[in-house]
Amino acid sequence: MKLDSKTPSGPIEQRWTKHKFDLKLVNPANKRKYRVLVVGTGLAGSSAAASLAELGYQVDAFCFQDSPRRAHSIAAQGGINAAKNYRNDGDSVFRLFYDTVKGGEWRARESNVYRLAEVSVNIIDQCVAQGVPFAREYGGLLDNRSFGGAQVSRTFYAQGQTGQQLLIGAYQALSRQVGLGAVKLHARHEMLELVVIDGRARGIITRDLVTGKIESHVADAVVLASGGYGNVFYLSTNAKGCNVTATYRAYRKGAGFGNPCYTQIHPTCIPVSGDYQSKLTLMSESLRNDGRVWVPKAKGDARAPAQIPDAERDYILERKYPSYGNLAPRDVSSRAAKEACDAGKGVGPGGRGVYLDFADAIKRLGPNKIGERYGNLFSMYQTITGDSPYEKPMRIYPAVHYTMGGLWVDYNLESTIPGLFVIGEANFSDHGANRLGASALMQGLADGYFVLPYTLGNYLATAKAPKVDESHPEFKKAADESTAKLKKLLGIKGKRTVDSFHRELGLLMWEKCGMARNAKGLNELIQQIPALREEFWKNLNVPGSDGNLNLALEKAGRVADFMEFAELMARDALDRDESCGGHFREEHQDEEGECVRNDDKYMNVSVWEYAGDGQAPKKNVEPLSFEYVHPAKRSYK
Amino acid sequence: MNLKLHVWRQSGPNDAGAMKEYVAKNVNPHMSFLEMLDVVNEELQSKGEEAIAFDHDCREGICGMCSMVINGLPHGGHRGVTTCQLHMRHFNDGDEIWIEPWRAKAFPVIKDLVVDRSAFDRIIQKGGFVSVNTGGAPDANALPIPKKEADQAFEAAACIGCGACVAACKNGSAMLFVGAKASHLGHTPQGDVERFDRARAMTMQMDAEGFGTCSNLSQCEAVCPKTISVKVIAELNRDLLKAQFKGK
């Protein structure tokens, strides 16, 4: 596998401008001759599909939900970063770039991150032009809040519904193009396979989830915007449908998978309440602007929080990280919570929880101001737990939230398969080993609105691939394989439900490849996953048929891919023998429990190449170098 | 607690469908309504029966996917709550619960509790947007928007497009949904430019999809999980009237 990052040279602030100029253009009249498939309608997919259609390409957009507006991006709460420096607090493109590289522990490509920071400012302009109702101040200008890992206020927000408002903006732009006939929408369609012809991505196989029909879609380029794979852990903050199928299928067809083990565990989620639990609910990081994280100083202190005087409380983040305090980054904050609970100071049932307390902020600002900032989050918390955060501190615990890993892409967002582009959370992206809060929305929209429309054109202008159609044997083969797999799943007629397998896999992954990992556990995991997978294929029971809507069958297909992908994740986690960001190997920590990296050996991207069923995947490496943000110990003290 | 469920089962669009009885055993009050159904479904599947099909995704009350009429009311009728955010602590041991899909001409049933809501997307495709292309937008702070206007836009923009408003209306009207979009964009200066064309285009599509006329009973507002006010319908009607005067 050849890994050419295609990173431009020269001063970093000129690279994207120069690169854009060097990219080949498609003549306006020729654009409509090209068909582009966009899989996914989240922030990345909707923004890309709309922008490409506006340029004149024929676009087909796919999502498995009943409407593009329901993509998981809708659930993002807290906000989106942009280096506008509207606060006059010292922000700049360079500072956002710096914070992101450092936040990711020097495991992302500098040129990409700089570009992300550079186009961040255009995103906010674009969204406002679409009518996105961001929060405003009394003077009518845009408001900002702070997020973890930054000492400036650069996060734009719309109450606790930022993702919803940004996605509605992108969805409206997409809908406009559908109305104009420039985009063909395929909702309730799931991509099951990528079709590669003569080494290029030329289309996909989908299943119409309502009729069960297997369809072939031919194109000149394919864009995957299918989101992250946090649901490999079963319990996560992701929507129930989030899955790895689109990217994993592409991996099996030759796309390199970058850093699959990089997982983000979010510190502030509502703790697990029972074994019937189907998902975990995030409490936005923005709450840490005003909430203070604490546990009782004494082990096993079972008093009600209000009965514990201040002197007997340990404000863990303020104590450990005085300069960032409660706004320490996610990986660091999650580990601090785990450490406190491991030491027996956790609160609530099972001792797996810490307090996030708003009492001081309410005293200082009054309940109305706090309600204005976090009203919907507070009521969401109360709906789920029955407790009011106005009266009692929230009880929170870390949970799987985001995956920094994904398909490897070059500076043009193109994977190792020519003509296959990957955007949003689905790519291995700009966040290195840990993503900063409010940066995923920024990346998804940067990719879709402002990067892909340029780089995809360059591919189409230079590829000059011959026309193919659905009758090509590769389409037929892929469609037959997809049908056969569905029949196989239905035909097992074993004893266990899909969910029971998914839960078991998730638990294994959480225990051995979750917040803390070690060689012993990972080695065991690499033995346990194939055993579970074998049982899955022998003992699964999927009732119903493949000729109509069958939610269990859809799920079985996704879990089948998770069963294979989990092993790749475990292998990557074992191979990366260092701690960095969200990847915490217990063998590599200092006396204070902070990450110890090994830059000599691992200042690189691990890119995994599929080598056939039953074969260990092959590891390739893209070395990383840092000219602007010099690697150092990542400290938030 | 133990519950008796009456659930609408319909194998496909052309099947007549009927209510079927199930028992939900050992329900924990901390479960969400959908988690209670998950448990019932696990049991059905272990007996080799097909699970009760229902739409859901985020389970956080924001994607708008979940859609059930519970005891006659969309989302169960608790103020500001979607089905996925409804918790079992609101029920008592021995309760009987009736669970049905959205019922409206414009939302045909696909299977069990799953309906086709693509009509909503087609309404938005006709005009529920601001006609700007990517690129070339002026600086976001070039045009201040009074906080009051911005807040009003936000309130209407909170709509999650679930369709509870339609399911609650005896006429199956989509006026709250369409009004919310008109109000959201109408309260921003960027959206104000096309407000009359937008109002006309969206309502024409709404009629074409088979949604009924407004019943003026405000049942839509009562069940809206985002508590969107019927005043957006009044705003939409005003826009439609003005559009007529302007000969649009």
Ligand SMILES: Cc1cc2nc3c(=O)[nH]c(=O)nc-3n(C[C@H](O)[C@H](O)[C@H](O)COP(=O)(O)OP(=O)(O)OC[C@H]3O[C@@H](n4cnc5c(N)ncnc54)[C@H](O)[C@@H]3O)c2cc1C
């Ligand atoms: C609860 C929560 C809160 C968050 N809050 C924030 C925040 O405040 N700020 C921030 O920056 N980030 C936040 N994030 C992260 C951020 O929301 C996501 O990373 C981002 O929205 C992902 O966008 P996307 O477009 O890449 O993918 P998604 O929005 O996940 O969209 C994926 C799309 O792909 C489609 N798809 C997937 N597989 C297939 C297939 N096989 N066939 C067809 N279609 C398929 C889906 O239908 C969907 O349309 C949050 C995440 C969560 C879970």
Ligand code: FES
């Ligand atoms: S499942 Fe998303 S709103 Fe209920």
